[in-house]
Amino acid sequence: MRSRRIIAALLVVVVTAGCTGAVPGLGGAGPIDQTPDSAEAVFHVDADGLEEDPATAAILESLSEEDPSMEDPEEVSSEFEDEFNVAPGDVSEAVVFTEDVEAAGAYGEQSVGLIVHGEFDSADVVDGIREQSSDLEEVEYNDHTLYTGSDESLAGDTAAVAVLDEEGQVVIGDRASVESVVDTAAGDADALSGDLKEEYDTASDGALAAGVTEFPGEELAGQSVGAGVDTSVLESVTLASYGYRTDDETVSTELRLHAESASDAQDLRDVIAGALVAAGDTGYEDLDAELDEIEAEQDGDDESIVVVSYEGNAEDITNAIETVLY
Numbered sequence: 001m002r003s004r005r006i007i008a009a010l011l012v013v014v015v016t017a018g019c020t021g022a023v024p025g026l027g028g029a030g031p032i033d034q035t036p037d038s039a040e041a042v043f044h045v046d047a048d049g050l051e052e053d054p055a056t057a058a059i060l061e062s063l064s065e066e067d068p069s070m071e072d073p074e075e076v077s078s079e080f081e082d083e084f085n086v087a088p089g090d091v092s093e094a095v096v097f098t099e100d101v102e103a104a105g106a107y108g109e110q111s112v113g114l115i116v117h118g119e120f121d122s123a124d125v126v127d128g129i130r131e132q133s134s135d136l137e138e139v140e141y142n143d144h145t146l147y148t149g150s151d152e153s154l155a156g157d158t159a160a161v162a163v164l165d166e167e168g169q170v171v172i173g174d175r176a177s178v179e180s181v182v183d184t185a186a187g188d189a190d191a192l193s194g195d196l197k198e199e200y201d202t203a204s205d206g207a208l209a210a211g212v213t214e215f216p217g218e219e220l221a222g223q224s225v226g227a228g229v230d231t232s233v234l235e236s237v238t239l240a241s242y243g244y245r246t247d248d249e250t251v252s253t254e255l256r257l258h259a260e261s262a263s264d265a266q267d268l269r270d271v272i273a274g275a276l277v278a279a280g281d282t283g284y285e286d287l288d289a290e291l292d293e294i295e296a297e298q299d300g301d302d303e304s305i306v307v308v309s310y311e312g313n314a315e316d317i318t319n320a321i322e323t324v325l326y
Helices: 003-016 054-066 073-084 122-132 175-185 194-204 231-236 262-279 285-291 314-325
Strands: 041-046 091-098 113-121 137-141 144-150 158-165 167-174 209-214 237-247 250-259 295-298 305-313
Touching: 041 194, 054 237, 054 250, 054 314, 113 122, 113 175, 122 144, 122 158, 122 167, 144 175, 158 175, 167 175, 194 209, 194 237, 194 250, 231 237, 231 262, 250 262, 250 314, 262 295, 262 305, 285 314, 305 314
Parallel strands: none
Antiparallel strands: 041 091, 041 209, 091 113, 113 167, 137 144, 144 158, 158 167, 209 237, 237 250, 250 305, 295 305
16 A cells, blocks of 8 residues: 555645535544544644635645646646545545654654545545555454555554545554544544644644644754754754645745743744844845745743744745745
């Protein structure tokens, strides 16, 4: 089973397409309610909100036109439908999570789960994967059928798919992550809670895409990023979140970094502000203008949080993308 490709394809689909109307079978629950409390990082995409969003469409079009290595979103969507028997527009929202941030990027050790909700027949997804996989096996777990296959890119070398609801709810990932979601959806394990869930709620409020992660500050501190940036300040960062929002043609993003204290946050803010000044003198007018719109400030309600924010016009962003790529 080509789980890495499956996950990548689904991610592109939920970012570039969505559907309108209610999603059957969901009730009031969303994929975040099926995300296990053991998750260390979570990323959510609101495909409904992204559907025909003019700002996002302009940025994606610019990326696909200017970067030859990036497939056109329509081509990716077509390939997805061919392989998985699901129209991209039938995907409504998705959550990607990992139960091990440190191993998230390590080949053969990845812990990753992808929960997809939409307006499709879940059996079609299983049939699509079955057609692509010669080694797919069926095993029973907590009153659910898991469709498993060997995949050396994932933790335990075992990838899995499970149907959470016949009407548009599936989970894909390494077997341990899939089992965690099955347990959570069945009410046998706790859903995401605590500081991670609280920050997720803040980051995702009104956002088309949002994520939150436990921050490995101690590992990143001391790594060189150039320009004389003092990365030791990252050691105090414990939690980070990101939110992407649009309003017609205006794009806004917000990165929130939780430090251990207000004084640590002040040091972090000063380093980031200095790095932005240094980075904002590239000599390219379009790029420098957008870099100048990035601000780093301590949160007014909680000074232990540094907020790095940006707001700009989609057309200006596409111009900056062209400058970076060429």
